[in-house]
Amino acid sequence: MGGEKSGEVEQRAFGGPDSGIFRGLPLPRDFYDRDPRLVARELLGHFLVNRTDGVEQIGRIVEVEAYLGPHDKAAHSSRGLTARTRVMFGPPGYAYVFMIYGMHFCMNVVTEKEGLASAVLLRAVEPIRNISGSASGPGRLSRAMNIDMRHNGWDMTSDSFFISSDPEIRRFQVILRPRVGVDYAGHWARRLLRYYIKGNACVSVP
DNA sequence: AGGATGATATCC
């Protein structure tokens, strides 16, 4: 499972920014309790919803990266359990948010069961509702959707900050590429663990 | 190509 090759996947599309209140439900915890490569691929086309600031912001996930666990030298969990990576070592379906370069936040969802310390980094969303500015790139995504350290450890099966699917379906192709910004990680830097929607204009590094 | 800007890991 989780072979590193491109392929077709079903995309669930949202009716559009003017369709009224978004009624999508959070993906269940079981969704996240799987291999991060599978979760990464299936997150493409789904909707990240943030209502924690009183405004409903929605972005369609178009680019992600899988971090496989402590054996993955590019993953923060490869340094062991620390204060920062505590959430990543916890149960699936929680947000792992960290600060990078002193000014940006990166948003991940924890995958697999407690102790395995794998996650999926959200790298880009396509703005759907109440998003101003670019949301392409992990730092821009967090800025555009008002995600910060308050969301670290957030239960993504809650109804205030979650990922949801939608009844409408389109098709798209999934491209696999090496992850961005992890050149220090030796051969792990060359693994095809970045997934994005082919041809989507919001992908940060096509 | 280099700077911003602060938390973190890893050394003394």
Add this chain to the structure above:
DNA sequence: GATATCATCCTC
């Protein structure tokens, strides 16, 4: 306690 590094972005 010091320092090198960083799952980035912006400007030059």
